[in-house]
Amino acid sequence: MSLESAATVPLFAEFPFEWNYIRSIIVVSLYVSVAAVALSTLCSLPIALAVGFTDFRGKGLLTSIINTGMGFPSVVVGLAVLFTVSNEGPLGSLELVFTREAMIMSQFVLAAPVVTGVSLAAVSSVEQNVRDAAYAMGGTRLDVALVTIKEARYGIATAVLAGFGRAISEVGSVLIVGGNIASADGTSKTRTLTTAIQLEAQRGRFETAMILGVVLLAIVLVVNGIVVRLGSDGGGYR
Amino acid sequence: MTLEATDVSHGYGNETVFDGVSLSVSTGEVVAIIGPSGVGKSTLLRLLALFDAPDRGTISYDGEDVWRQPEGRRLEHRRRIGMVFQDASLFDASVRRNAAYGLRVRQSWPERIRHGFAQLVGEQNGTGDAVEALETVGLADKVDQDADSLSGGEAQRVAFARALAYDPEILLLDEPTSDLDPRNTAVIEDAVLQARDRGIGVVVATHDMHQARRVADRTAVLLGDEILEVDRTERVFDDPRDDRTRQFIDGELIY
Structure with a gap:
């Protein structure tokens, strides 16, 4: 390739992406995934503690169900949530079809088993001796649960990260329940990083798709870095 | 203040750990529970620490049957008791x-x-x-x-x-020095005696008979599924009333 012809290749600055468009997609993606994972964590931690602490008939079966939930096909979850929020569904009156709230619901269903399963493994790995020590020092059951959460904090942080990774990188269910919609002003309404990448690639706008892909990777890397930092902090709470 | 187990039986599943055991500790004294490993010393301490209710018999604190009290009252009792495990935890x-x-x-x-x-x-x-x-x-x-x-x-x-x-008013120690070197053992034993002098009642479960002699005012011998005898430490070691106690102290008892 001669120097002249190389000079005709479009420069990075000329790539056809719009910052407002990309920024709005990032905001929607983060809003939906963070909300879904926050809700999942609120529900999953008490379940993980309850299952981890107590022995009951069917505990093995329940654990298997939770672990199976980690592998739920996202399109099937999307379909189930779409049915739930559709006019004929049980939540039809809330008019949630193609809204961010419906996307949060579907990502909640996908992330909750991951957060529960990994948290359960973390909580179960806290030694009985340590829980006994908290109880023997005059701790209530709530105190013992708090000690267990503190002891398992790195594992729980990993669970939240895994749930977030599952939520933000998932495409099937948010596409079905969100509809991948952009507003009239060209910003995202229910368009996430993943569904936008899929659309932009289909349209042949590979540069925009690539930018979105890099942003998605960067988000996952940053969150991962935070968790690794937490874990390598010497672990101690003073 | 006295923490007391009266005619207590306990087990796990169908297995009985001990049957009809009685032991008390008052503030300002050290009581040792001696016996071989696996005989149920830890189980007895857990009952005294109010972890579990005994299958039969009563655990009382200052005459109050603890397991007949509401949970809030039991928590108050628990908070007057301290416990140290074999593992530092x-x-x-x-x-x-x-x-x-x-x-x-x-x-x-x-x-x-x-x-x-x-x-x-x-x-x-x-x-x-x-x-x-x-x-x-x-x-x-x-x-x-x-x-x-x-x-x-x-x-x-x-x-x-x-x-x-x-x-705490009562301190329960479950084999607190079994993994320690002599120096750390001496520090713990010294701290036990200091605690007693401050008016704390201490129960030490140990298989180290020398330790019982060094720190305990009274010693209980837990063998089989019962306490064979409990009395002043010198009397138990120098003049055991039960033949199995004598054999255990002399190291003749195979278990």
């Missing part, structure tokens, strides 16, 4: 935070939250008693270290300080 936190744990759970939630925020900005309020307890076991200089940086002996000494910090 320290929390993954600083030495100070470990030693202050018992004090912390006794605070009201607003106090705990206020102290939590104070600690976030580097203040260490309300841990004076914990540091004092650490001084008793010679570890006040390690107060800001992470617990996992301690040696096994130091960790066990911190566990002892953790149980001492909130000034």
Whole structure:
């Protein structure tokens, strides 16, 4: 390739992406995934503690169900949530079809088993001796649960990260329940990083798709870095 | 103040650990429970620490049948008792935070939250008693270290300080020195005697008969599924009434 012809290749600055468009997609993606994972964590931690602490008939079966939930096909979850929020569904009156709230619901269903399963493994790995020590020092059951959460904090942080990774990188269910919609002003309404990448690639706008892909990777890397930092902090709470 | 197990039987599943056992400890005395490993010394201590209700018999504190009390009252009783396990079982936190744990759970939630925020900005309020307890076991200089940086002996000494910090009336020690070297063992035994002199009642479960002789005012011999005898330590060792006690003390009993 001669120097002249190389000079005709479009420069990075000329790539056809719009910052407002990309920024709005990032905001929607983060809003939906963070909300879904926050809700999942609120529900999953008490379940993980309850299952981890107590022995009951069917505990093995329940654990298997939770672990199976980690592998739920996202399109099937999307379909189930779409049915739930559709006019004929049980939540039809809330008019949630193609809204961010419906996307949060579907990502909640996908992330909750991951957060529960990994948290359960973390909580179960806290030694009985340590829980006994908290109880023997005059701790209530709530105190013992708090000690267990503190002891398992790195594992729980990993669970939240895994749930977030599952939520933000998932495409099937948010596409079905969100509809991948952009507003009239060209910003995202229910368009996430993943569904936008899929659309932009289909349209042949590979540069925009690539930018979105890099942003998605960067988000996952940053969150991962935070968790690794937490874990390598010497672990101690003073 | 007296913590008392009366005619207590306990087991797991269909297996009976002991049957019809009675033992008491009052403030200001050290009682040793001696017996071979696996005989149920830890189970008896857990019953005295109010972890579990006995299958039969009563556990009473100052004459109150603890398991007939509502949970709130039982919590009050539990908070007058400290326990140290064979394994130090320290929390993954600083030495100070470990030693202050018992004090912390006794605070009201607003106090705990206020102290939590104070600690976030580097203040260490309300841990004076914990540091004092650490001084008793010679570890006040390690107060800001992470617990996992301690040696096994130091960790066990911190566990002892953790149980001492909130000034319990009764202290239960489950094989507290079985994994320790002579120096750390001496520190713990000295701390036991100091605790007794402060008016704390101590129960030490141990298979080390020399330790029982060194620290205990009274000794109970747990063998088979029963307490064979309980009396002043010198009497039990020098003039055992039960032949199995004599055999156990002489090392002749095969178990």
